[in-house]
Every structure is written in C-alpha cells, then in structure tokens.
Amino acid sequence: MINLSGVEHRYKHGERNMVLSLKINEGEFVYVTGKAGSGKTTFLKLLTGEEKACAGNISCLGKELASLSIRDLASYRRETGIIFQNRRLLPKKTVAANVGYVLEAAGVGKKEIAGRVRRVLESTGLQHKAHCFPEELSGDEQQRAAAARAIVNNPRLLLLDEPAAGLDDRGAEEMMQLFHRLHAEGVTVLMAVQRSKSAGKRIIELNKGRVVLDTGQRREEYDPMHA
C-alpha cells in the first residue's frame, strides 16, 4: 500500500534530512516514533504530498506521488485521513463545517454530509460543539475536531501526527481506542508519537531522518536476536 524506495528529502537550502526505504502493507497499524526533530512529521508530510522527495520514489494507494497533478493530489488526499501536527482547522468555519468540508469538496450531497458529520461528532464526543468556531474550543476539543475531520470520509489510510496531543489521559485513551477500532475494521494507520504505548504493533523508529528500528509487520514476530 505504501512503498518508499531510496527516498531522500531536504528542506529548502538545508542538508539532506531524510533517507528512507520501507514498505507498509494494507491493514497495518504502524507507530512512527522518535525524539523531537527525528523526522516523524516530515515522513508523514512526504506521504501527504506536502513535502517532495528530492530522490527516490514514493507510492501510496497505488499512486506515484511525484507524478500527481495538483488535482489528482487533492483527490488522493481525500482518500486519506490526516491529522496535522498543528491541527489546521479553518478558523472561519464552525466545527461542523470544518468536518464537512472534505465531503463537500468530494461532491457529497448536503443531507448526507449533515448525517455523516453528526455521527462522526458523536463518535469523537463533540456533538455539543458542532456550531462553535475553532477559537471557541479547548485544545482537547480542537484535537477531537481534527480527528473527526480525518475520519469523516471513511479513509482507507490514516496519517496521524500526534493525534492525542493536548488530550488528558482519558481523552488520549479514548482517541487511541477510536483509531484501534478503525484499524480493526480494516483501515491502515500510521501514527507519529514520541513513544509508542501499545504493544503488538509495528514500530518504525526514526533518528536524524533514518530508520533505526523497524519491528516489522507484527511486534510479536520481532526477535531482537535476529533483527
């Protein structure tokens, strides 16, 4: 489903900050871990097409990202659910409008949008804030709104940058349960976190833009003696 081969990346005028080759299969749940500045966000941005590789190939959901037109990139992004590091809610739209926006862009009818937005706000515990603007929300609620927006279009792939940031322990636990549930329903999940908290899942650890640990498809199969 995701294949990065010989990928290199550098920020404008900067040094090469990422070198990656890896595969992720459909249906996997992968934690992308590493210290601050190790490259987790950059890795996810390469997969959203926001950052471009300066060498190598990235294919995702059957598409070569480098060759997508702006229009095809927009449609590719609608097939994925993304939680950005700084949430990126649209300040002049209500929570419901922020969440429904992706469906509107995909041409879904108004009635259908209203129903789907209502259900997804219920599942993220935000139904009572549907008509608020982002600045009227707490950090916790903004994070829930970002999660609702990421899942409203039933994506096959979720790219999540610190999805529990700003949540208290209980909120973080609920958020994790939501993504584990979606994974159990078949969604592929890539989640950037500084440290993974759940065993039994693949962990790709980055350091200075390189993979320093990859436990493989299933954590149980990881044998440190033969890694």
Ligand SMILES: Nc1ncnc2c1ncn2[C@@H]1O[C@H](COP(=O)(O)OP(=O)(O)OP(=O)(O)O)[C@@H](O)[C@H]1O
């Ligand atoms: N827009 C940018 N321009 C130049 N360098 C950048 C830019 N964004 C990130 N970097 C650098 O690239 C490296 C990787 O950063 P990245 O944000 O991907 O790491 P991260 O693991 O997500 O960190 P954090 O956990 O703090 O978000 C760092 O050295 C960072 O300073």
